[in-house]
Amino acid sequence: MNRHAILHFPDIPYAYPAGKDSLSLRLRVARGDRAEVRVRYKDRYDWKGKFREKAMAHFAEDSLFEWFECKISLPGNRYRYYFEITDRKGERLLLDERGLQDTGENMEAAAFQYAYIGESDVYRESGWLQRSVAYQIFPDRFENGDEGNDPPGTLRWGMKPTTKSMFGGDLKGITGRLDHIKKLGADLIYMTPIFASSSNHKYNTRDYYEVDKSFGSLEDVRELIDRCHNLGIRVIFDAVFNHSGSDFFAFSDILEKQEDSGYANWYHLEGFPVSTDKVNYHTFADNIPSMPKFNISNPAVREYLLEVGKYWVKEMGIDGWRLDVCDEVDHSFWKEFRKAVKSVNPDAVIIGEIMHEASSFLKGDELDSIMNYPFKGACVDFFAKRAIDAGRFSGILASSRAMYMEGINHQMWNLLGSHDTQRFLTEAFEDKKRLMLAAAFQFLYIGVPYIYYGDEIGMSGGKDPLCRGCMVWDEERQDRELLGFFRKLISIRKGNPALVSGDLRMEHARGGLVAFSRSYGDERILAVFNNSDSRRTLRKGIPSKVADLYTGETRQITDGVTIEPMGFLALRVLED
Secondary structure: OOHHHOEOOOOOOOEEEEEOOEEEEEEEEEOOOOOEEEEEEEOOOOOOOOOEEEEOEEEEEOOOEEEEEEEEOOOOOOEEEEEEEEOOOOOEEEEEOOEEEOOOOOHHHHOEEEOOOOHHHOOOOOHHHHOOOEEEEOHHHOOOOOHHHOOOOOOOOOOOOOOOOOOOOOHHHHHHOHHHHHHHOOOEEEEOOOEEEOOOOOOOEEEEEEEOOOOOOHHHHHHHHHHHHHOOOEEEEEEOOOEOOOOOHHHHHHHHHHHHOOOHHHEOEOOOOOOOOOOOEOEOOOOOOOOEEEOOOOHHHHHHHHHHHHHHHHHOOOOEEEEOOHHHOOHHHHHHHHHHHHHHOOOOEEEEOOOOOOHHHOOOOOOOEEEOHHHHHHHHHHHHOOOOOHHHHHHHHHHHHOOOOHHHHOOOEEEOOOOOOOOHHHHOOOOHHHHHHHHHHHHHOOOEEEEEOOHHHOOOOOOOOHHHOOOOOOHHHOOHHHHHHHHHHHHHHHOOHHHHHOEEEEEEEEOOEEEEEEEEOOEEEEEEEEOOOOOEEEOOOOOOEEEEOOOOOEEEOOOOEEEOOOOEEEEEEEEO
């Protein structure tokens, strides 16, 4: 047994409340040890009774490790526990807070402790978020519903975009096209920023309380949100609290008054005179003069931004925030931000733009989810580019799941592309079958499926700004087969609770063939994906009777299932 690989610590994600009466535990071992793991536990103040015992189930594995998981429960919610690990050769080890041992001496005193589960310690999952299908809109490029508010120099719809081009998309345009989103089946709209700004993307905010005039008015916001809510669609706004625009009132005051400005400590200034030509102040990314970085440690800045966060939830009824570059903002601020937003609407959700591992933000006291770019990267490498095999693909996803609590995994925004990346179809060399297979995986996998506007009708586009093209509304230029395919996937997901709330178990990952199962209560669904140009047959672990969720057919299986090239199966298990 590889002792160096064994890991547990009594904190997230290896120990956390699964409910006010339940504790979730995980343990990591080396892949290949074929370990069996049991946890022994009892009340931390019980010095006479015997330890209870529970087997832990295999949870995930990558190229190096395997993770096991279980939930335990005790009256009083006070826990003392240790682990028994037995490998395929029969070697037995015990793990407590002092480390590994062979004999089991003094386990009473040295057991791990989870002292108490307080009610406020339990992460409150968002049921509506987990059930959602997200749809991202870049407002300037979705639909022009009011040519009267078009900014000067507005280009003809559908022209090739540049970094500065404006096309006149607006809030009325989005409201007028809600039927498309509703028929698609998406029920959560995320819009990139709509606040007053000089750019087409609006990430350099001039005024956090004003809607950009090229997008419309506060009344247009109210109409859009009311219409969405009437259709059962929730709305999330994009906020930039890492930086402002250089024309934001506080920074404008600094440029005008220099050392005499009362807002000098709102930003990270390197000296005077402050100049957008010299860029002698901290900015977003690499010295972007129009995006000076806030000094979040300043209480006045924090209070201003917290009020912004509450205002749009309270006054306009938005259902949450997506937070731009939130991993460059203090953890302490996001803790305050969460309390502020939840004080107005406990059901509002907070999503972070973090493009890498984000466990420090997802402990239940800051974010509810992130844009899952690691998922996107793995799907691009496996489905679009075929640069990795199924084992590597599965391992990347497994190690990611192992970083987060179960509830967070169900809420991750699983995207295939966004306004900051090449469109998936472009990544896939314009091969529609690769997009369809990746989308099928996305909708059957654990988490919240996320569609970037236009992907559902076959839009392509390279790196920014080409990925931000105008939405195609001419049906003759839309890929209607692809649109029907996305509608079908959404219908399948919404019609099967196991695909929304179910556990995930990887069943097979080799070559170009991936299979996993989703289980919820008595419902079990098997999903198989053939990312190759040849037919493949999977025999191991295949049930005897299934219902095909895509075709509606019921069939008996006697010798495995055969999957066509670039095909997939979604099978509800009727008989094992």
